[in-house]
Every structure is written in C-alpha cells, then in structure tokens.
Amino acid sequence: NAGVTQTPKFQVLKTGQSMTLQCAQDMNHNSMYWYRQDPGMGLRLIYYSASEGTTDKGEVPNGYNVSRLNKREFSLRLESAAPSQTSVYFCASSEAGKNSPLHFGNGTRLTVT
C-alpha cells in the first residue's frame, strides 16, 4: 500500500500565483489533515477534515482553502501565494476518533519568491 501520497514534492511559486497541493490516502481513513512545518516551530495545523464532507480550521488557516473531494482525497489550495507561505507541507490521515495515530505523507517543499 502507498499510504499517504502527496504531489508535487517540490514547487516554486512567484508571489501572487495560485496552486493546489494534492493528497490521497488508500487506508480508508476517515480523517485527514494539512500541516505546515517551519524551522523551530514544529508542525502547525492548517485545516483538517474529520470525515468526508466536513472541514474545519486549524491553528493557521489564513491564506489557505481546502477541499475534501471524497474519502480518499484532501486538497490544499493557495489562492495568492505569499513568501510567508514558504514551508514544508505535510498531509496526514487517521482513522476516526481521538486515539488514532496520524500517518503522514512525504511532504511538499514549497518556495514562494
């Protein structure tokens, strides 16, 4: 099984450009998440989806939108990229419930110039 697959792996954008980060999981998990990771700040939750058809804001949602396309896929969109959004983005999934560990994808390294 592939687990959690993220595309692309690397991306360079100019300020103001838009793009969508794709994430898909093949573990039949109900919940999916988007985190960003910046040096010294750990992982910060952007958005999450507890189940298909629902999405909720995390700690740092400004400048992002998400779509839970179906149970497998959860995309993250940057409508107008800013240099402050330069980061490594991780998608994760988990079974429903508080006690479920997260399974992470390999990440997307995004640079906004």
Place this chain on the structure above:
Amino acid sequence: GQQVMQIPQYQHVQEGEDFTTYCNSSTTLSNIQWYKQRPGGHPVFLIQLVKSGEVKKQKRLTFQFGEAKKNSSLHITATQTTDVGTYFCAPLSTDSWGKLQFGAGTQVVVTP
C-alpha cells in the same frame, strides 16, 4: 488555547549516553502521542499514552505520562546514531477533538 512546551529544543548526545525530552501542557490532556522525524523525512508515529501515570517501553525508549496528565517525557537509553532526528509530542486536550497540535520538537544530534 492549549499551550505546549517541549524541552529542550536541541539535544547533543554522545553515543551511548542517555537523555530525556519533556513535553509540558498548560491544560489537562486526554492523551498524548509521540512522533519521530528523521532529517529530510516525515513524522512517524511512535507511541500513544492515555492513562494517568502510564509508562510504555519500546526497546531503548521509555515514554511516561504524568499523574496529572499535563506532561509527558521520552527517555532514551544508550543513544545510537539511529536515534538522530526530531522528536515531537502531540498532546490532545480534553476539550478538543481532531485538532492534534504538535510541540516544537526536540532535535537530537548524536556524536560518535
């Protein structure tokens, strides 16, 4: 909101030595998870603690949940070069579901 502090931020360890990293919360936790991220990699789940005072071991790693469920620790004995990476705690407070927030992590460097 929930405040999570993970200390130390950096840990340089001589191979063979022991070390401990701590995770402290300002609120009572429902449970806490620990993850390890190798350099250039993604976080990988290690363990989950649920009960007050719980202690779990994975080979040379010992995880502990505080009696008040407000703090946790990870102790590694006889550190090896394979222990290099960043260790994150991810506490879940009693009043939030799904918003698993991570500590800033402890970056571990092992010198031979």
